Amino acid sequence: MNRSAMVCCLVINLLSIPFISSGQNDEDSVPCREPAVAGAFYSADPLELKAQMVEFFKKARSSSDNQDVAALIAPHAGYVFSGEVAASAYAQLDPDKAYDHIFVLGSSHRTYLNGASIYNQGNYKTPFGTVEVDLALANELIEQYSFFDYVEEAHEREHSLEVQLPFLQYRLHKPFKIVPIIMGTRSASMCQKIADALKPYFNSRNLFVVSSDFSHYPDYEGAKDADSTTGAAIASNSPDAFLKSLEENESKGIHGLATSACGWSSILTLLDLSSQVADMKVENVCYQNSGDSRYGDKLRVVGYHAFAFIRPQVSGDSEEMFLSNDDKKILLQLARQSIEEKLGTKKPVKVDESQFSASLNMPCGAFVTLHNNKKLRGCIGHLQSDKPLWKTVWEMAWAAALLDSRFEQVDSSELNYIDIEISVLTPLKRIQSIDEFELGRDGILMEKDGRHGTLLPQVADKTNWTKIEFLEQCAKRKAGIGKDGWQTAELYTYQAIVFSEHEILEAP
Secondary structure (H helix, E strand, O other), rough: OOOOOOOEEEEEOOOOOEEEEOOOOOOOOOOOOOOOOOOOOOOOOHHHHHHHHHHHHHHHOOOOOOOEEEEEEEEEOHHHHHHHHHHHHOOOOOOOOOOOOOEEEOOOOOOOOOEEEEEEOEEEEEEEEEEEEEHHHHHHHHHHHOOOEEOOOHHHHHOOOHHHHHHHHHOOOOOEEEEEEEEEEOOOHHHHHHHHHHHHOOOOOOEEEEEEOOOOOOOOHHHHHHHHHHHHHHHHHHHHHHHHHHHHHHHHOOOOOOOOOOHHHHHHHHHHHOOOOOOEEEEEEEEEHHHHOOOOOOOOOEEEEEEEEEEOOOOOOHHHHHHHHHHHHHHHHHHHHHHHHHHHOOOOOOOOOOOOOOOOOOOEEEEEEEEEEOOOEEEEEEOOOOHHHHHHHHHHHHHHHHHHOOOOOOOOHHHEEEEEEEEEEEEOEEEHHHHOOOOOOOOOEEEEOOEEEOOOOHHHHHHHOOOOHHHHHHHHHHHOOOOHHHOOEEEEEEEEEEEEEEHHHHOO
């Protein structure tokens, strides 16, 4: 999950990046929330539950290759009614993708809250086993925002989050951590505040899952009418259109319609996030209602939609556009300030990130490399897109000066001779063929049998290796899986925007 908390790079005709993995919750010491609706909404028997999943996914429509799924909307009714639609949502996910966090949002069916409740009391348990909660992040969000709290009754019997977890466990092959959030607000403005708080995590390293059913209790045709209106609004990726669709359905006078979406606040929060991403595509993957199940009638039904929110494909060229020259100058100045403060040559100054551009506040991975008279003096990097770019650079800068174990710590007397280089990384992209890897443009990350290794894109500029030699060197020297190990490893690519003080700050 946390693929690398901190990674170092070494230049000896190449860049080396060993990985340090983070730990996980100790199940012996961390309590678990026991399933509240197993045996009711879904089978409590793991073998029977797995057999259900097999059947649901046989009927589900799979996604296109290499889709970057930002979020899903999936139903939370009993599996015999909505399981096929839910599976259609989860079938859009790459089963081999690793996520830093999965944020699962559901609107409370029992408890009113001014904001939202985040579960921070332990892990979740299902018939398939334990689902780890990122307790550190849950606590951090609660401490940072007054509208987040933990309210026991919001989670105790709530089914909307719980029923999503077996689908995640079945679909995803790699371990994952969740952040379980129960929305209790009925305020659109509060949904926007919650979206703003979660915005730093709405990136390609994380997944958002929103749990919601749609029309409640009209007849079969009335449900199709209401759900068509609501679904079109969501597909437009507009929070305003979604709110208007709820009002429109209410004005239609559809007999028996109690609500157009029981999870409307969770959906609105997602749309507040997704509508800020240019060219986000929203696919209405599947629609049914309970009248389509052999267990339901057509007189009083509940509607179910499956949506997938797909990020646009980003090329290396387009990624370069998001950092202006001023952004680069600020990052280099922050990096030097970070080192100077740690060495005690400058007094600490509070960083005012509110004055930074959206690019500098975007969650992004980065490396900071230090050279003294063109000789490597330290290099530390962070691959995860889980912190604002400026903060990643700040932390990696002083770490490169003080924590690279291959070198003595940088001394204050050296500062005038140190040249700082920053590599801003694009998100990791899983590839299935080396035809998708372009030497000189892409860095490579490979994983096999718990081992990791990577080479940055600029290695190609320092060597005369062919593409195969590049992969062999990474596999042998960096991942330790033998020179042919790349052929059976999981491969990821990324690009780097590289700039340094002598290029940017000293340019005429």
